[in-house]
Amino acid sequence: MRSRELDPSVSPLDYYGYELRRAREGAGLTLAQLGSVVFCTGSLIGQIETAAKVPQRDFSERLDAALGTDGLFSRLVGLVLRSQLPGWFQAFAELEANATYISAYQCQLVYGLLQTEAYARAVLSVEQAERLDEMVAARLERQRVLKREQPPVLWVVLDEAVLYREIGGREVMRDQLANPLGLSGKPWVELQVLPFSAGQHTGLMGSFTLLRFDDHPDLHYSESYDAGHMTANPQLIRGRSVGYARLQAEALSPRESAALIARVMEERYGEQSGPDARAVA
Incomplete structure (x- = not known):
């Protein structure tokens, strides 16, 4: 042929x-x-x-x-x-790869740079089934930035709801929650959980990311259903930076967050035995 x-x-x-x-x-x-x-x-x-x-x-x-x-x-x-990434996301992925400081708030899912392959596959399978292997590979490729000799500082605040939203099944969730815990000893990664008890907070409008660079203006990124929105507007950056600082202040400390994640792993996604065994919410 x-x-x-x-x-x-x-x-x-x-x-x-x-x-x-x-x-x-x-x-x-x-x-x-x-x-x-x-x-x-x-x-x-x-x-x-x-x-x-x-x-x-x-x-x-x-x-x-x-x-x-x-x-x-x-x-x-x-x-x-x-x-292979969606066209509207490619520009952000390139900027993310060149950032020196990444601050992310996620209200529904684990941040992409911390997702395991199985978790990413479950998330992407919802609307990318026909190109699933390519999309998963592209997401894992983004994570190579964390393996650099000088990776960016990554600070992630997760809403507590993320821990309880079962993506891909209990085993996938158990492995996913263990993944950021494995990075907790690295000085360039910090993870906090915003507890339900925080009530109303500055992240109620949805997930967002702030990128900081050595020689470029800071950048704010958020998503709608099928598009990404980036801006370097100083006033918006200032407001969202203050909002992110408030989220950090209202969230559990990194140590308390790790303890909560470990508890959820055990109680909700731990090994169960017996015909009537259920994960505890």
């Missing part, structure tokens, strides 16, 4: 496929031969070469090792995965 010719200028995905075919043919390998080296089928190689399939990071790293491409595909895959 004749393979489709790609225009590498169309998209990062097309550019990746174009370079993969060029590197494979330069190495004198068939699709099947390269597939056997990187532990996948030749069909998958062909789909990626024709931009019919989105490559993953581990696949890209194996390609670089097999083809001796000096990290080319490991670098390209970040662009490819970011391009």
